[in-house]
Amino acid sequence: MKIALAATLFATSALAQSTLLVTNQTDRSLTYIDTVAGKVIDTIPENGVTGHEITTTPDGKIAFVPMYGSAGVGKPGTDGAEIQVVDVASHKIIHTINFGHGVRPHKPVYDTHRNVLWVTTEIDQSITAIDPKTYKVLYSIPTGQAESHMLVLSPDGHHAYTANVGPGTVSVLDLDAKKLVTIIPISKNTQRIIITNDGKYVFTSDQVEPRLAVIDTATNKVKNYVPLPASGYGGAITPDGKTLILCLVHANKVAFLDLSTMKVTKVIPVGEYPQAVVITKDGKRAFVSSLHSGTIDELDVAKQEQVRSIFSGKGADGMVLVSAK
Numbered sequence: 001m002k003i004a005l006a007a008t009l010f011a012t013s014a015l016a017q018s019t020l021l022v023t024n025q026t027d028r029s030l031t032y033i034d035t036v037a038g039k040v041i042d043t044i045p046e047n048g049v050t051g052h053e054i055t056t057t058p059d060g061k062i063a064f065v066p067m068y069g070s071a072g073v074g075k076p077g078t079d080g081a082e083i084q085v086v087d088v089a090s091h092k093i094i095h096t097i098n099f100g101h102g103v104r105p106h107k108p109v110y111d112t113h114r115n116v117l118w119v120t121t122e123i124d125q126s127i128t129a130i131d132p133k134t135y136k137v138l139y140s141i142p143t144g145q146a147e148s149h150m151l152v153l154s155p156d157g158h159h160a161y162t163a164n165v166g167p168g169t170v171s172v173l174d175l176d177a178k179k180l181v182t183i184i185p186i187s188k189n190t191q192r193i194i195i196t197n198d199g200k201y202v203f204t205s206d207q208v209e210p211r212l213a214v215i216d217t218a219t220n221k222v223k224n225y226v227p228l229p230a231s232g233y234g235g236a237i238t239p240d241g242k243t244l245i246l247c248l249v250h251a252n253k254v255a256f257l258d259l260s261t262m263k264v265t266k267v268i269p270v271g272e273y274p275q276a277v278v279i280t281k282d283g284k285r286a287f288v289s290s291l292h293s294g295t296i297d298e299l300d301v302a303k304q305e306q307v308r309s310i311f312s313g314k315g316a317d318g319m320v321l322v323s324a325k
Contacts, residue, residue, distance in 0.1 A: 113157030
């Protein structure tokens, strides 16, 4: 009886977040990776140009992949105007949300407080709210800056923060009042954005100097800069709130940053040009996507070491963990 119960609990735990969805920029595809077996189980075309980021509904049943366009941020190219809606279980695109004009939609974030999908809409210098059930565009909030590329929400749902790449700033938005609160100068260029689990601090990586800006959300000012071994990029914080795992994009490494001391404790190699990090709910495993090598590195968080590398597709970028296969 105990053996059967243990087996059931293990299976339930494994199923909890056993599949990693990865957007592959260059291949213009979405890959399903079985994280238990450590292998690709399916790859589907995104039918657009081109998906960089991805998120899902809270139940993991529906995924949203904005079609950014053909260029990098701030560079000439096509301006995407769509979001692909994917039924995760059937591995099929079931709807296309169309903005009606080019907006370069990039980072999608699901807001559980309002049950809306937010997405950065760079060309309009805004973030836009979408009804995740009807797929209708609801309204937008201006960021006051160009190239509002990445987005995080405060845990209490009251505020949003965007990393504005070219201007080198962070915009603070009041989601209740639907207005811009302030713009925080960071550097001549900044990338990616992360918020602590308690919402007290926001991090963004200076792309001119190898340092991490620490924003105090109580004052909306930069509290200090944390020195890094190389330029930072995307990252994620462990569920216990103790460690930030941060991509060092040009060094092909990730850094483990102790948030109690704000110091880097370890650096390990990963794939070429690492972009993003996702961490399992139990905090035991992390996955790092690398754009140029097209790989996903699985990390043992406690040991702070690589477990294995899985090829996802050319241009591996945005990721999300789900339970369906």
